[in-house]
Amino acid sequence: xxxxxxxxxxEKWNRPSKDPILQSYTLEELIYEYHSVNEKRIFVEELRExxxxxxEEAKAQKDDDxxxxxxxxxxxxxxxxxxxAQKKADEEWMQKHMDEQKELNGEDYGEDLxxxxxxx
Numbered sequence: 604x605x606x607x608x609x610x611x612x613x614e615k616w617n618r619p620s621k622d623p624i625l626q627s628y629t630l631e632e633l634i635y636e637y638h639s640v641n642e643k644r645i646f647v648e649e650l651r652e653x654x655x656x657x658x659e660e661a662k663a664q665k666d667d668d669x670x671x672x673x674x675x676x677x678x679x680x681x682x683x684x685x686x687x688a689q690k691k692a693d694e695e696w697m698q699k700h701m702d703e704q705k706e707l708n709g710e711d712y713g714e715d716l717x718x719x720x721x722x723x
Contacts, residue, residue: 608633615640 612633613620628636705712 605630605633608637611637 608630609620609625612618612625612628613622618625701712
């Protein structure tokens with residue numbers, strides 16, 4: 604078991620197995636260093652994944668916000684079109700009834716009506 608950790612340490616730090624630093628390590632210290640390096644690698648990978656997830660979430664949120672804006676603009680456009688169509692229909696209805704009344708009551712029917720409702 605010690606040989607595994609020694610060979611790992613030599614590869615990791617590119618040092619010979621007779622290196623005085625390596626000789627000063629106990630088996631427990633080698634095991635600790637081996638696992639701490641792996642734990643650090645795992646931790647860094649998790650941080651990268653979290654960062655990647657945050658970027659993806661931000662992109663998805665941006666896309667959702669854009670879709671919401673487009674939907675709101677479309678709803679507003681449809682509402683304005685419906686209001687314009689209703690106004691046109693109301694005007695046509697009013698003109699039709701005014702024409703009917705002019706036929707019945709004469710051409711000057713409705714000429715004396717004022718649309719100013721403020722007190723004079």
